[in-house]
Amino acid sequence: MLRMLTALIALSLLAACDEVAAPAPAPAPVINAVAPETPDELRTPDQAARAFAQVVRRVEPVAERVCRERTTGVDCDFRILVDDRPRLPPNAYQTLDENGRPIIAFTVALIADARNEDELAFVMSHEAAHHIRGHIARQKQNAAVGAEIFAGLASITGGGAGAVEAAQRIGASVGARTYSKDFELEADELGTIVTARAGYDPLRGAQFFNRIPDPGDRFLGTHPPNAQRLEIVRQTASRL
Numbered sequence: 001m002l003r004m005l006t007a008l009i010a011l012s013l014l015a016a017c018d019e020v021a022a023p024a025p026a027p028a029p030v031i032n033a034v035a036p037e038t039p040d041e042l043r044t045p046d047q048a049a050r051a052f053a054q055v056v057r058r059v060e061p062v063a064e065r066v067c068r069e070r071t072t073g074v075d076c077d078f079r080i081l082v083d084d085r086p087r088l089p090p091n092a093y094q095t096l097d098e099n100g101r102p103i104i105a106f107t108v109a110l111i112a113d114a115r116n117e118d119e120l121a122f123v124m125s126h127e128a129a130h131h132i133r134g135h136i137a138r139q140k141q142n143a144a145v146g147a148e149i150f151a152g153l154a155s156i157t158g159g160g161a162g163a164v165e166a167a168q169r170i171g172a173s174v175g176a177r178t179y180s181k182d183f184e185l186e187a188d189e190l191g192t193i194v195t196a197r198a199g200y201d202p203l204r205g206a207q208f209f210n211r212i213p214d215p216g217d218r219f220l221g222t223h224p225p226n227a228q229r230l231e232i233v234r235q236t237a238s239r240l
Contacts (some may be wrong), residue, residue, distance in 0.1 A: 056124070060080060068135075075101070078103075081104070091109070092123050119205045122205025
């Protein structure tokens with residue numbers, strides 16, 4: 001944690017540069033924000049870095065508590081990282097390290113683009129929810145099932161080894177996407193709960209949906225329409 005926070009202090013310098021350094025190694029009490037809130041206004045790089053560090057301190061322990069409450073035999077020790085590779089677009093993602101420890105990574109661009117701490121908190125909580133709901137394992141399982149089905153169809157229709165292999169790749173892609181929209185909505189729902197328990201406003205945090213491109217309702221798309229995601233947040237928040 002100390003190494004991470006030290007890196008965050010340098011984030012204000014990284015965010016202000018065109019080129020950045022090499023990639024970084026891969027209910028809680030309400031604390032007054034380090035940087036003053038400036039609603040709906042972009043922060044300076046220094047304010048963004050301090051706001052991110054503050055959000056990590058408040059959201060991480062709550063996410064870990066919710067993880068332990070809702071899972072059994074799951075590693076709930078989140079590691080929050082800043083992905084400072086050059087020219088990456090605003091993004092956050094959840095993955096696992098080689099030991100199965102959950103990682104939540106933010107690009108510098110996303111941290112700089114966030115308009116308030118509620119948005120950072122909601123995104124962090126959403127990514128934590130992906131791990132708590134076991135979405136990586138479920139996506140792999142869906143991909144394996146899709147690969148098996150498509151390969152079987154190719155074999156039945158007389159396809160050779162090359163055709164079967166190609167069908168496996170296509171099936172894995174289709175299988176991985178089949179329930180990805182549901183996974184996003186599940187993460188939005190649980191992310192809303194984590195955000196609120198950490199003392200942030202999930203409705204205000206989810207307003208970043210109004211600034212990102214709307215994926216619509218495409219067949220085999222990976223994300224649901226933004227309006228549907230906002231509605232899930234509203235419904236969940238109203239029940240809290």
